[in-house]
Amino acid sequence: MxxxxxxxxxxxxxxxxxxxxxxxxxxxxxxxxxxxxxxxFYYGKFQALNxxxxxxxxxxxxxxxxxxxxxxxxxLRAINRMHDQNPTARAAGRIFLDGQDIYGxxxxxxxxxxxxxxxxxxxxxxxxxxxxxxAYGLRVAGWKDKKRIAERVEEVLHQAALWNEVKxxxxxxxxxxxxxxxxxxxxxxxxxPKPEVILxxxxxxxxxxxxTLKIEETMFELRQEFTIIxxxxxxxxxxxxxxxxxxxxxxxxTRAGELIEAGPTDQIFTNPQDKRTEDYISGRFG
Amino acid sequence: MSQKEENSSFYEVWQRRxxxxxxxxxxxxxxxxxxxxxxxxxxxxxxxxxxxEARDRFGFGFLFQTGWNPVKHNFGAMPAIYGTLVSSLIxxxxxxxxxxxxxxxxxxxxxxxxRNPLSFLIELLAAIPSVIYGMWGVFVFIPFFKSGIAxxxxxxxxxxxxxxxxxxxxxxxxxxxxxxxAIMILPTIAAIAREILAVVPNHQREALLAVGATRWEMIxxxxxxxxxxxxxxxxxxxxxxxxxxxxxxxxxxxxxxxxIENSLFxxxxxxxxxxxxxxxxxxxxxxxxxxxxxxxxLFGITLILNILARLLVWQVSRGPVGTIRA
Numbered sequence: 128m129x130x131x132x133x134x135x136x137x138x139x140x141x142x143x144x145x146x147x148x149x150x151x152x153x154x155x156x157x158x159x160x161x162x163x164x165x166x167x168f169y170y171g172k173f174q175a176l177n178x179x180x181x182x183x184x185x186x187x188x189x190x191x192x193x194x195x196x197x198x199x200x201x202x203l204r205a206i207n208r209m210h211d212q213n214p215t216a217r218a219a220g221r222i223f224l225d226g227q228d229i230y231g232x233x234x235x236x237x238x239x240x241x242x243x244x245x246x247x248x249x250x251x252x253x254x255x256x257x258x259x260x261x262a263y264g265l266r267v268a269g270w271k272d273k274k275r276i277a278e279r280v281e282e283v284l285h286q287a288a289l290w291n292e293v294k295x296x297x298x299x300x301x302x303x304x305x306x307x308x309x310x311x312x313x314x315x316x317x318x319x320p321k322p323e324v325i326l327x328x329x330x331x332x333x334x335x336x337x338x339t340l341k342i343e344e345t346m347f348e349l350r351q352e353f354t355i356i357x358x359x360x361x362x363x364x365x366x367x368x369x370x371x372x373x374x375x376x377x378x379x380x381t382r383a384g385e386l387i388e389a390g391p392t393d394q395i396f397t398n399p400q401d402k403r404t405e406d407y408i409s410g411r412f413g
Numbered sequence: 414m415s416q417k418e419e420n421s422s423f424y425e426v427w428q429r430r431x432x433x434x435x436x437x438x439x440x441x442x443x444x445x446x447x448x449x450x451x452x453x454x455x456x457x458x459x460x461x462x463x464x465x466e467a468r469d470r471f472g473f474g475f476l477f478q479t480g481w482n483p484v485k486h487n488f489g490a491m492p493a494i495y496g497t498l499v500s501s502l503i504x505x506x507x508x509x510x511x512x513x514x515x516x517x518x519x520x521x522x523x524x525x526x527x528r529n530p531l532s533f534l535i536e537l538l539a540a541i542p543s544v545i546y547g548m549w550g551v552f553v554f555i556p557f558f559k560s561g562i563a564x565x566x567x568x569x570x571x572x573x574x575x576x577x578x579x580x581x582x583x584x585x586x587x588x589x590x591x592x593x594x595a596i597m598i599l600p601t602i603a604a605i606a607r608e609i610l611a612v613v614p615n616h617q618r619e620a621l622l623a624v625g626a627t628r629w630e631m632i633x634x635x636x637x638x639x640x641x642x643x644x645x646x647x648x649x650x651x652x653x654x655x656x657x658x659x660x661x662x663x664x665x666x667x668x669x670x671x672x673i674e675n676s677l678f679x680x681x682x683x684x685x686x687x688x689x690x691x692x693x694x695x696x697x698x699x700x701x702x703x704x705x706x707x708x709x710x711l712f713g714i715t716l717i718l719n720i721l722a723r724l725l726v727w728q729v730s731r732g733p734v735g736t737i738r739a
Binding site: 207209212214237238240241244245247249251252253254255263264267268313316317320 | 525614616617618619620621622623624625626627630634635638639
């Protein structure tokens with residue numbers, strides 16, 4: 128019931144802020160897990176994203192690719208409102224998560240972030256033990272039963288392919304792990320409270336090839352359960368892991384990032400519709 | 414490459430080392446480094462040899478004796494040690510948490526346009542000469558403290574807890590000195606803690622936000638644990654300042670040199686204040702030597718506390734990993 132009210136309210140606010148044909152677009156959009164509609168983003172006066180509309184399917188891996196400065200990280204961080212910390216950042220347009228407007232008045236950023244987890248470019252474990260690194264998110268999400276917490280910690284450490292390496296030192300500091308292990312710990316921490324969406328901002332860019340491979344294998348397994356959006360600079364990685372790919376590019380005049388093309392990864396990499404996409408994926412870009 | 418070229422290139426490097434002052438610079442810095450060590454030993458020597466007469470006369474028991482009568486040559490260091498430690502402890506207990514909170518506000522919560530003016534004001538507090546703090550304490554704080562804090566405390570808690578017992582009529586006392594010292598070391602602690610918090614990497618904050626933590630949880634479980642070693646170091650610097658503070662303490666502590674009272678409202682003395690107040694009037698050699706011995710004691714207190722602080726910082730920074738209960 129409340130969900131319906133929210134959807135109605137969101138559609139209504141969309142209607143009054145956008146054009147009349149927006150309604151049909153919005154209703155169709157609500158069937159996707161995540162749907163950005165005419166999304167703009169500003170840092171102060173600088174426009175970083177312009178009119179981005181993108182659908183993201185449930186239980187799939189979507190790769191955001193594009194050269195530096197094209198706004199792909201900005202878009203990724205907008206999905207769980209990580210920009211809220213920055214007082215100059217401002218969003219316009221809509222991003223819907225299951226039909227609920229992420230930037231709407233009914234959305235609490237804390238509750239949103241429990242549904243949309245994030246893995247960062249640099250591994251950033253807390254200054255806590257390995258166990259507490261994972262358990263912290265559970266406690267924040269309201270888990271009380273110690274036995275259940277311990278079970279869940281073990282389960283996600285298995286899922287992140289880290290259990291065998293850390294099972295004997297769960298009470299050691301998370302900062303004592305190697306970079307790749309730290310990143311897998313961060314993945315375990317992110318999936319522990321069972322979010323619906325996982326955002327990954329170049330999760331393997333600071334890691335060696337073997338660690339990268341392990342992370343990618345983990346992602347494959349997680350796809351059964353979660354909707355994953357990954358920003359990556361590595362075309363090979365996008366081709367290897369993703370089901371869908373979206374290509375963003377900075378507009379040379381306005382310097383705002385724009386969506387050039389999105390679609391199934393096979394199609395983007397073998398038969399791109401836009402000349403600029405083809406140039407970028409074949410390495411003939413600027 | 415021929416033999417000759419290799420030799421010449423070695424020669425060139427050697428020449429560059431010497432001409433561009435690597436050697437000279439090295440010796441120069443070594444010299445200044447040695448100057449510091451020499452100074453410490455020179456001061457240590459003067460204090461040690463200057464206090465020889467008093468040490469021979471009173472022995473080790475000097476540390477635990479009370480009494481101060483220059484005419485009868487009856488001296489004891491216990492009141493000074495007690496006053497120094499207790500007033501500094503009060504200062505750190507008050508200024509530590511407060512300084513950390515100020516730093517948290519400035520670095521995490523404060524609107525951007527207020528951050529710099531406020532930081533500047535706090536650093537300005539550190540620049541006020543201590544005699545002005547002392548005067549402010551005498552004319553403004555003590556009257557307020559007597560009627561607003563000491564009296565109500567003494568008539569309630571003080572009835573059964575001797576620490577807060579009256580009389581409060583004198584105004585000056587160990588507690589007042591501790592509070593004034595707290596105000597004096599507050600900017601030091603706040604400024605250092607702010608610097609420490611400012612270098613906490615943003616990815617630590619984001620890590621907590623991303624799992625759904627509130628701003629308070631982000632600060633309490635992310636920012637503060639990450640910077641705990643530096644903050645402890647800042648508090649220890651503040652403590653060092655409180656231990657050595659002379660003028661302000663002398664003006665508000667009440668100069669009770671011979672006894673230790675149970676009550677924090679009663680007058681006392683600190684080691685530094687004792688030396689400053691007595692030295693101009695010390696006419697015989699034993700009196701003078703005793704004051705130098707007090708200086709040696711103060712030297713020892715600061716040394717021991719600094720070592721403890723180092724151990725604490727070391728323990729905290731390598732420390733046992735934290736556990737959290739959210």
